[in-house]
Amino acid sequence: MSDTFTALMIEDEGGKPKAAFKQITIADLPDHDVLVEVAFSTLNYKDGLAVSGKGRIARKLPMVAGIDIAGTVVESRSDKWKAGDKVVLNGWGLSETEWGGYTRFQRVKPEWLIRLPDAFSLQDAMAIGTAGYTAALCVDALEAWGTIAADQREVLVTGAAGGVGSTAIALLAKRGYKVTAATGRPETHDYLTKLGATAFVDRATLSEKGGPLQKERWAGAVDSVGSTTLANVLSQTVYGGAVAACGLAGGADLPATVLPHILRSVALLGVDSVMAPIAKREKAWERLARDLDREALSSITRVEPMSRLPELANEILAGQVRGRVVIEIGK
Numbered sequence: 001m002s003d004t005f006t007a008l009m010i011e012d013e014g015g016k017p018k019a020a021f022k023q024i025t026i027a028d029l030p031d032h033d034v035l036v037e038v039a040f041s042t043l044n045y046k047d048g049l050a051v052s053g054k055g056r057i058a059r060k061l062p063m064v065a066g067i068d069i070a071g072t073v074v075e076s077r078s079d080k081w082k083a084g085d086k087v088v089l090n091g092w093g094l095s096e097t098e099w100g101g102y103t104r105f106q107r108v109k110p111e112w113l114i115r116l117p118d119a120f121s122l123q124d125a126m127a128i129g130t131a132g133y134t135a136a137l138c139v140d141a142l143e144a145w146g147t148i149a150a151d152q153r154e155v156l157v158t159g160a161a162g163g164v165g166s167t168a169i170a171l172l173a174k175r176g177y178k179v180t181a182a183t184g185r186p187e188t189h190d191y192l193t194k195l196g197a198t199a200f201v202d203r204a205t206l207s208e209k210g211g212p213l214q215k216e217r218w219a220g221a222v223d224s225v226g227s228t229t230l231a232n233v234l235s236q237t238v239y240g241g242a243v244a245a246c247g248l249a250g251g252a253d254l255p256a257t258v259l260p261h262i263l264r265s266v267a268l269l270g271v272d273s274v275m276a277p278i279a280k281r282e283k284a285w286e287r288l289a290r291d292l293d294r295e296a297l298s299s300i301t302r303v304e305p306m307s308r309l310p311e312l313a314n315e316i317l318a319g320q321v322r323g324r325v326v327i328e329i330g331k
């Protein structure tokens, strides 16, 4: 085990969060019960905010950034885990209140970990990462609501070419739904078609303010954009349909009325991945292992070295990242 290793730390610089690569040791890590050697992490929108300093994600400093971990247990003071176990960690406040995954080693709480599903390598698990696991939580929420399976109408995915959107399309298409992708990047249509999208909506048509009850079109939707887009999607959802909302790529506001809910029984299903209980996580990962085609997964993924994180953070915030970015730790 090397004495010092590189971590991407967020520190305070003149009252502002600033990311920099630092050399740290095992002794610097938090005193949690399981020591994990991190093989891969990922780049999510939230990581972009944290690393660029454009969002105040870390609530205490210094903080190791990175909300995802895939790696191997090195030491454990918990009966639940032993050296050599392959594990995955998504969320649980990493990069906010707990040190995260952009580091060769991290100490974590045993209850935060799930076992790497047999279907996946550590790299696959991070190709999925928080974005993909959140997409699975959204599809779980829609199916638990129960209306889309019986309806042959379309299911809409907004932010389609992003990490959540790409995975949601692949999962929904595999289940046999007719998937429409809302994207602002026409150049991604071929890519989204290969994932299973059969129709497209220009995202600009959803970002203009619309009426409270528009023509009913969507049997269900996965929304990672929020704001006016989410308001329009709710207004276009069929009687009894549901929208799983998980993101704010277009804004955190929701300029909507209650009319779709009280006149069409449309449900707005909020989805949080960070503090989701273990049972929900395991169900989402089971869905991913069953329904996510390996070819689709590799087509949405690129692997980048940890050293490129500062540039990649700006790329994801500028909406230039397609699909998922795996971060190889130690590179």
Ligand SMILES: NC(=O)c1ccc[n+]([C@@H]2O[C@H](COP(=O)([O-])OP(=O)(O)OC[C@H]3O[C@@H](n4cnc5c(N)ncnc54)[C@H](OP(=O)(O)O)[C@@H]3O)[C@@H](O)[C@H]2O)c1
Binding pocket: 043, 044, 045, 046, 130, 131, 134, 158, 159, 160, 161, 162, 163, 164, 165, 182, 183, 184, 185, 203, 207, 224, 225, 229, 245, 246, 247, 248, 249, 250, 251, 271, 272, 273, 274, 316, 317, 319, 321, 323
């Ligand atoms: N609730 C949770 O636990 C949870 C978990 C994961 C992610 N999230 C949130 O979900 C969102 C998506 O995450 P991600 O990792 O998929 O990010 P991402 O890879 O950056 O994808 C976001 C996509 O949203 C679209 N978009 C960006 N800016 C937009 C704008 N101004 N108006 C309309 N569409 C816009 C783009 O899609 P096109 O290029 O196709 O137009 C972009 O690719 C983020 O807000 C993230 O914070 C929440």
